[in-house]
Amino acid sequence: MAKRSIFFNLLLLLVAAGGCAAGVQEMRPSPSVSRVPLDRERPAAETVGSLQFRGALDLTGVQGVVGLSGLWVAPDGSRFVAIGDSGTVAAGGLAYDSAGRLADARSVSSRPLPIDEGTSRKGRRTDAEELVRIPDAAGGGWLVSFERDHRFLHYGEGPDGPAGKPLRIEMPLDAAETAPRNGGLEAVTILADGRLLAIEEGEEAARQEHRLWVSKKRFDAASPPGRQDWEQLTYRSAPQFRPAGAAALPDGGLLVLERRFSLIGGWGSRIVRVAAPALRPGGTVNGKELARLEPPMMNDNFEGIAVRQDPAGETLVYLISDDNGSPLQRTYLVMFALPAP
DSSP: OOOOOHHHHHHHHHHHOOOOOOOOOSSOOOTTOEEOOSBTTSTTOOEETTEEEEEEEEOTTSTTOOSEEEEEEOTTSSEEEEEETTTEEEEEEEEEOTTSOEEEEEEEEEEEOOOOTTOOSSTTTTOEEEEEEOOGGGTOSEEEEETTTTEEEEEEEETTEEEEEEEEEOOSTTHHHHSOTTSSEEEEEEOTTSEEEEEEOOSOTTOOEEEEEEEEEEOOTTSOOOTTSEEEEEEEOOTTOEEEEEEEOTTSOEEEEEEEEETTTEEEEEEEEEOGGGOOTTOEEOOEEEEEEOTTBSOSOEEEEEEEEOTTOOEEEEEEEOOTTOTTSOOEEEEEEEOOO
16 A cells, blocks of 8 residues: 555544554563554453454564565464565564464564566555465465556565566456556455455445456466456445455455545454355355454554464464554554354
């Protein structure tokens, strides 16, 4: 998402300052990382909607961690990779306390994301918005979605995320030509059945209907879908909210992260569950809201979402916020537990 003016951020600070008080518990975080409560006015709060709070970190002071939009967390929860809208890859280890709560981010590093040949680093051509790990059975590597210069790029596997010379993958139909400059395919994931799904954010906050595409066959990095190999649906968001991220669930459905901003209410986020049967070609997808993050709860510009299952089968949900490079915003990494439907 585009960086905002100092005036804009001063307004943001006045009307929607997210809580940033650290809540140190039994594990002391690394330098520059602090633990934060779900609700600064109710530090003991443990639930929001249907989600159970399992810890949150403030990474704002970590060198090079800025403007993060897309998120991946390892299946065992031991590490994370995130990409940012200035062409940055950030990666690090994750640690948990004895209760299984997110407690620390360790050895966090950042580096530039390689860009495809012929694409300049000027003009915000590096505006990476979504990060998807491609299963090894589908060719492996990483898929990154960009906006402004709308495109999908397929990267190889590096020690800390996407690496090497990327290959361009065609977007569905006319998405690259008709998507708003700052409202492209921000919510992208590979479903449990192997199909690639993408939702357009759009630029009009009042517009609730967003184009959604699902590939007609399982995604294969060696033979990715062409422009016509997609089925189109409509995703319906809540009023004033827009889709910013997506993560596949093991049951074939997905979670969609929606966000909004207003001068009166500040930042707001919704986590929405979409059941697999709702993904019918030509249909309108209306997900079920699981939780809503709004002041006075810990709150900022949440754009990235990731999902994993622990050994007991519990589904864990991670969110990351994009601070837009502003000193008045924060980079939060948050973990929730999702109860079984």
